[in-house]
Amino acid sequence: MNKLIKILSFVSISLLILTNVQAQEWNVSAEEKAMELGVTFTEEIQDAGNSIYKKSCKMCHGDVTIAASNDRELPLAPNLGATDWQKANTDGEIFTKITSGKGGMPPFSGSLSDDDRWKIVAFIRSNYDAYIPPNTNKAAEAPKVEKFAGTIKDIETIYNDAAQSFTVRIIAIDDNGHPAKAKGVKVDLFVKRYFGNMALFEGERTDENGEIVIEAGNLKADNEGNISIIAQTSDKSIISKKNITISYAQEWENPILGRNIWGTSARTPIWMLVSYLVFTFGTLSVLGWAVFQLLRIHNLRER
């Protein structure tokens, strides 16, 4: 009986979700479908779209990874890097879907500007090799981001203790095998934390020296001042992990060290220890007194 109810409720809930999320069709008019990309399709714009994507879309859609078709199932939102989906949707269609939402997906018309939403479209399209930007688009005229032509060998992170800053440097060679300064390579820098990595920056491009310098004051370290950092190229082709030690004093209060309820027995809060001892030994002393009274009764046996 119980099982039957469980099965029935599971089926009905599943049906509810399906009818709401799946069966409801996207409502995109022909006009909207025909809209062309509202921003120039440059790397700069794509990067901007990426950072908006991270804030507004990633919590459901996750990372955009290139795949033949959607590789995720409900309750996960679809992978927008699915080639068949990219092929089936026009720019205007994607834009409209972001604008008005459907079922579990909220409409973004109120929270993101038109420009921001187009930037997201540009970012999504950057994961589709067969994409051809619209002719009217001024992509050709836009300053093209110079791509580094050599080979990236490694990535190194130097911590400058005095300035409390990180220098992330790309080590690369040019076509002739000579050391080269890798300009314009996208790099991420993370600090390792208990429940994930804290980004100091993501997707930043290296300068003409092949470096990125970032100030990072008052980073929290462990008791010995150690911090684990991860530097990587944004395409994750090169990842370097490293432990650094900071020298500035840590304002770090170890919650285990105080006299707290969650502490060890040796660190019992005083009030608690006193209450316990007073109660226990108070009772025991009365009981001891009572036993002593028995002795007195015994001593009175001779009249």
Added chain:
Amino acid sequence: MSENKKQSDEAIMMKIREDILTPMTKFPLSYKIWIGSLLTIIAVAIWGYIIQLQNGLGETGMRDYVSWGVYIASFVFFVATALVGMLISAVVGLVGQKWITPISRIAEMIALAFAMVAGIAIVADMGRPDRILNLFMHGRFQSPIIWDVTVVNLYIFISILLLFLPLLPDLGIIRNHMKKDLPKWQWNLYNILSLGWVGTPGQYKILHSTIRVLLILIVPVAMALHTVTSWLSALTLRAGWDSTIFGPYYVTGAFVAGSGAVLVAMYFIRKAYKLEDYITDFHFDKMGKLMVLVGLVYLYFNINEFIVPGYKMKAADADHIHTLFSLHGEYGVMFWLTQIFGLLLPITLGLFKPFRKPFPMMLIGIAIVIGAWFKRVIIVVPTMIHAYLPIQNVPEEFHHYSPTGLEITVTLGIMAMGILIVSILVKLFPVIPMWEIAEEKGVDIHKDL
């Protein structure tokens, strides 16, 4: 003192001794069968426990989520029932109620026996009882488990003293009059235990003042005992336990369970020992009224405990309460049977005089005691399967709890142990305080009776 008075005193004492001490020297077949069956249950339980020791707690129905099963429920039940010693002797006695005299010792015996087996129930629940010393060596004063261990032992200690002290004059009587009727070792035992009681006014003075101090002391200790037992649950963040009234809820529940146990014990001891002159219908009537009173207080706490979260239906609470309230819920039937037969019906019937006669009172007492045990299961177990974090990707058996046969056997064995201790105590010591009865009948007790 006139010669007449002396003679009538001696006649009254003769009658009291005859009535109360004679059953102690007789071992009828029914008593032997009773003790034999208790010992058999205990023996089977020990055998079951050895299997559990060898193979581990996997032999029980407890799994990762439900790690407290019928053992801990029984522990709470024993502690609850043990509280009756404090209710009868201290609370009712200290407010000047004289009618409790003949049943106060029965209450104390139940209290002592059940407080002692409560600890055994805890050990039965341990997977590694050999590590029990770690509790004392590395226990944290911040943990209610340490408070519980401390206060259970203090309560046992007080219960022993409160049983022993009022026994002194009776032991003196046995020593003086029973030398011929008892085996030598037994008489020697009473001789030593009587501590040379001769009933001088000095001895009585010390006795009265000491008992009074202990009766006052046992009130806070007993309250602490059951409040701390409730805190074992209430100090955790769990649906069904996270309650501010858990302390009084437990204490009042304990009074109900204890009254039930005393009603049952009164009936059978009176019948077996033919004590109709001492434990009269009047006493059952009074005990019935007391049961109704504590039952109403407990009912009040029950209403609070279930209506308040039931009205709000917070997510995990809602799950929990649904399993209890709905007859389709896993614990629905048990919950309503317990509430109706263990509480509502006893209160309602107890309001009417015909039901406060010995036999119906005994039946009601049994219903209360059984209900009290199941109520502890309802308090302990369902909460464990309504965790705040979802229980997922675990074997199906982790989602439910049903005790295995072995677990039930061991539990029955522990109960039998408690009942056995009571049965031996009532055979070993006079169940009615003879000197107090004599005093009520106007006998001058300030002498070697």
